[in-house]
Amino acid sequence: MRQVYLDYSATTPVKEDVWKAMLPYYTDFYGNPSSLYSVGLEAKAGLDKARGQVADLINAEPREITFTSCGTEADNWVLEGVADKLKEKGKHIITSKIEHHAILHTCEYLEKHGFEVTYLDVDSEGFVKPEVLEDAIRDDTILISIMMVNNEIGTVEPIKELAAVAKKHKIYFHTDAVQGLGNVPIDVKDLGIDFMSMSAHKIYGPKGVGALYTRKGIKIPNFMHGGAQETKRRAGTENVAGIVGFGKAAELAHANLEHHRAHCSELRDYLRKEIEEKISGIQVNGPRDHRHPGNLNVCFDYIEGESILLMLDGFGVAVSTGSACSSKSLVPSHVLEAIGVSITKMNGAVRFTVGDFTTKEDIDYTVDALKTVVEKLREWSPVTGQEGW
Numbered sequence: 001m002r003q004v005y006l007d008y009s010a011t012t013p014v015k016e017d018v019w020k021a022m023l024p025y026y027t028d029f030y031g032n033p034s035s036l037y038s039v040g041l042e043a044k045a046g047l048d049k050a051r052g053q054v055a056d057l058i059n060a061e062p063r064e065i066t067f068t069s070c071g072t073e074a075d076n077w078v079l080e081g082v083a084d085k086l087k088e089k090g091k092h093i094i095t096s097k098i099e100h101h102a103i104l105h106t107c108e109y110l111e112k113h114g115f116e117v118t119y120l121d122v123d124s125e126g127f128v129k130p131e132v133l134e135d136a137i138r139d140d141t142i143l144i145s146i147m148m149v150n151n152e153i154g155t156v157e158p159i160k161e162l163a164a165v166a167k168k169h170k171i172y173f174h175t176d177a178v179q180g181l182g183n184v185p186i187d188v189k190d191l192g193i194d195f196m197s198m199s200a201h202k203i204y205g206p207k208g209v210g211a212l213y214t215r216k217g218i219k220i221p222n223f224m225h226g227g228a229q230e231t232k233r234r235a236g237t238e239n240v241a242g243i244v245g246f247g248k249a250a251e252l253a254h255a256n257l258e259h260h261r262a263h264c265s266e267l268r269d270y271l272r273k274e275i276e277e278k279i280s281g282i283q284v285n286g287p288r289d290h291r292h293p294g295n296l297n298v299c300f301d302y303i304e305g306e307s308i309l310l311m312l313d314g315f316g317v318a319v320s321t322g323s324a325c326s327s328k329s330l331v332p333s334h335v336l337e338a339i340g341v342s343i344t345k346m347n348g349a350v351r352f353t354v355g356d357f358t359t360k361e362d363i364d365y366t367v368d369a370l371k372t373v374v375e376k377l378r379e380w381s382p383v384t385g386q387e388g389w
């Protein structure tokens with residue numbers, strides 16, 4: 001059976017050039033990068049090279065990059081670090097309603113520890129408006145954190161404009177760029193931001209490696225305490241092979257950016273056109289322009305996204321629902337809720353994300369399978385065509 005992977009926003013396969021770059025760091029250069037003999041120095045050289053490659057991708061300086069264990073750690077570190085550093089100055093943080101849980105749940109944690117968080121509304125396409133941000137700023141605001149690209153509906157936020165508002169009020173600005181990296185051009189100097197979170201496994205690198213960009217001159221308290229690794233900013237022996245893989249993936253993403261964007265958006269637009277032509281009762285969520293090149297989020301009327309996902313899996317097609325129904329909440333997606341999608345429509349949401357290995361044949365196969373699945377589920381659905389749907 002054909003296998004079609006359309007969940008590149010969940011994670012990506014590791015590219016061959018990436019794992020090939022990593023292998024010698026398991027077999028030959030296995031030394032501890034903090035050791036002073038040759039096999040350690042070789043590992044250290046691998047880290048240095050990777051730091052340069054990641055820095056190049058975002059127009060940063062190598063010393064502004066600190067490697068972490070994942071994007072989530074970078075998000076936790078910056079929020080808790082800035083909160084700790086500036087708690088005497090103020091205890092107010094601003095973020096948006098559509099952030100990743102790595103941000104939202106860290107904010108909830110900080111709320112339990114005496115901080116106040118404002119969760120900004122977004123418009124019907126998921127955009128945070130600079131004037132909405134400015135209105136929320138208070139004398140005690142210490143940090144603004146707005147994601148670069150939304151992971152469910154693909155909205156590319158106006159980070160440069162939002163960061164300018166923060167700068168005007170002399171407030172630190174962080175962006176979670178895990179979905180932006182490798183998908184939109186990023187120049188941290190031009191954006192005027194202070195902190196940025198990244199992750200390797202969303203750009204064809206290995207899982208379990210991330211990084212935080214910290215603009216030079218800024219120091220926040222450490223998140224991990226221990227040894228003097230990462231110029232004393234992040235303790236713990238480095239994941240050398242993983243970091244080398246992140247570096248290689250960043251180099252490839254840099255060289256491939258325009259081609260990647262063109263390839264993904266062409267297939268994504270084709271998928272959208274095919275779904276719109278062949279399947280009735282659908283609604284596309286998120287913005288038309290300023291969207292992640294590979295993202296398509298669609299609500300199918302009368303049926304559950306989760307059932308679509310499971311039945312598509314039977315055809316070898318991997319997609320995602322907005323986010324899984326959590327036991328804590330009746331709302332399947334805080335993002336779709338924030339852009340005003342009704343709860344009944346929201347239940348039928350499916351996220352498709354294409355990537356570098358997706359082909360036109362994959363899309364044709366997927367649309368055929370999807371048509372079969374949607375027709376079957378609607379046949380079974382007790383509510384098809386009834387009032388209230």
Ligand SMILES: *Cc1c(COP(=O)(O)O)cnc(C)c1O
Binds near residue numbers: 073176178198201
């Ligand atoms: C995947 C993702 C993260 C988490 O990154 P990990 O490396 O998996 O911890 C954070 N933010 C966004 C927007 C993401 O898509």
